[in-house]
Amino acid sequence: MPVNLSAPDPKTLHPVPGVKLGITMAGVRKANRRDLSVITLAEGSQVAGVFTSNRFCAAPVQLCRKHLASGTGPRAIVINTGNANAGTGEDGLVRAFSTCVALARHLELAPEQVLPFSTGVIMEPLPNDRIEAGLPAALADLKEDNWGVAAEAIMTTDTLPKAASRQLRIGGKTVTVTGISKGAGMIRPNMATMLSFVATDAVIAPALMQSLVREAADLSFNRITIDGDTSTNDSFVVVATGQAGHAPITSVDSAEGAALREALVSVAQQLAQAIVRDGEGATKFITVQVDAGGSEAECQQVAYAIAHSPLVKTAFFASDPNLGRILAAVGYAGIADLDQTKIDLFLDDVHVAKQGGRNPSYREEDGQRVMKQSEIDVRVVLNRGTASATVWTCDLSYDYVKINADYRS
Structure with missing residues (x-):
């Protein structure tokens, strides 16, 4: 649907x-x-x-x-x-x-x-x-x-x-x-x-x-x-x-x-x-916003790394707040001089990671509450500049495989 x-x-x-x-x-x-x-x-x-x-x-x-x-x-x-x-x-x-x-x-x-x-x-x-x-x-x-x-x-x-x-x-x-x-x-x-x-x-x-x-x-x-x-x-x-x-x-x-x-x-x-x-098999609409980057290009780079990740997308499908996957995607996005100790991660109104580590006040039940929503905002703050970029994506479900396996039949 x-x-x-x-x-x-x-x-x-x-x-x-x-x-x-x-x-x-x-x-x-x-x-x-x-x-x-x-x-x-x-x-x-x-x-x-x-x-x-x-x-x-x-x-x-x-x-x-x-x-x-x-x-x-x-x-x-x-x-x-x-x-x-x-x-x-x-x-x-x-x-x-x-x-x-x-x-x-x-x-x-x-x-x-x-x-x-x-x-x-x-x-x-x-x-x-x-x-x-x-x-x-x-x-x-x-x-x-x-x-x-x-x-x-x-x-x-x-x-x-x-x-x-x-x-x-x-x-x-x-x-x-x-x-x-x-x-x-x-x-x-x-x-x-x-x-x-x-x-x-x-x-x-x-x-x-x-x-x-x-x-x-x-x-x-x-x-x-x-x-x-x-x-x-x-x-x-x-x-x-x-x-x-x-x-x-x-x-x-x-x-x-x-x-x-x-x-x-x-x-x-x-x-x-x-x-x-209307993505094939999609159950969730996800906005990925990257703020405070050194350039719009690097913000897009990080946003796409998150939005493309099968591990991130399947976690969203399962409503599983395995949010370290998002930080991992930020890390492999390809920004050579990225300082992980400056990065903040938000899931809607929930402050998940602070200065590169788990926010002491973060509770997993808060993350799961957001993950169960049909529309989710992911915001990464790089704290290395003033640029920003936004990408829209969806989760990856069982139905995606079914639809594409049967496409020619």
Whole structure:
């Protein structure tokens, strides 16, 4: 069961002018399930994205990077679930491009104006014939208010769809930010088996787009981990249609630029945290915060060491306050000059370790009380500077093994 997560109410997902979504059943892997989505973008839309750091990246990721770099101006997105089209070599590239060509013909576009995305099983040929056969039905379903259905259609091992939406005022105009994501396993920093698509009708200067998307990713999808694996297909894409009609946002230093940045980051963080809450077999949502570090990078290093540790994560699943495992993770995080005599550890309101040792006032029953909660805050204070960083993770349960053992069946 997801941790304090419910399916989004479609009524709360504001349509984004200039974006339409169409969904159908193409039988990519299983019959009678929505598995093919098409998103069309108004002419003049800007698109920027960040992709997996896995060097064995999937064919659609390779094509997306190439198409975005072509400068032709993306006008459509095609997404299939059930097949990742990864580990498929040159044949995978040919099949992915074939879907771009097919959709481009329907929409009278150049193939380079289509961005393909896939998620699912690795090392199986993409059934592009089924995808191409399903395109007319997806196009016939195009609607501005199809965000909720699209969130369902991109799911794989997810138990719930994930979507978020915000509205704000810029230059006297109402601006919308709406997004969807999928992911439940192979989730770690630098993104994972996750896809996320966020759109806004804000007018954003081209020079600002990529840095804005990168910052949103760094503060959200690059701060989550479920199992420490990095996928072949992860992608985070932001579309700005410019339909709101206000003066272009050229910097996040202005009040309006800061407000837009805040809305984008807020949506991305809600989507990222939803992925952790729906982590495969997760029973607990854990926030790991590292404070008073020498740099943000070293704070992240420590936070990830804790969040990745199978021993830490299984202790949380068992509600076992074996909290020396957290200190051990801090110690092997890789900070060569770390002074253990300065480190404090807190579990919610419980001060567990003080100056590198067990706090004399700490009682195990207090630790166990916190460990039994469905949401837990772990805070490590390094006492060597002023930097901080936060990472979100979950526990590791029996069901994680079951889900991944049965994934292809």
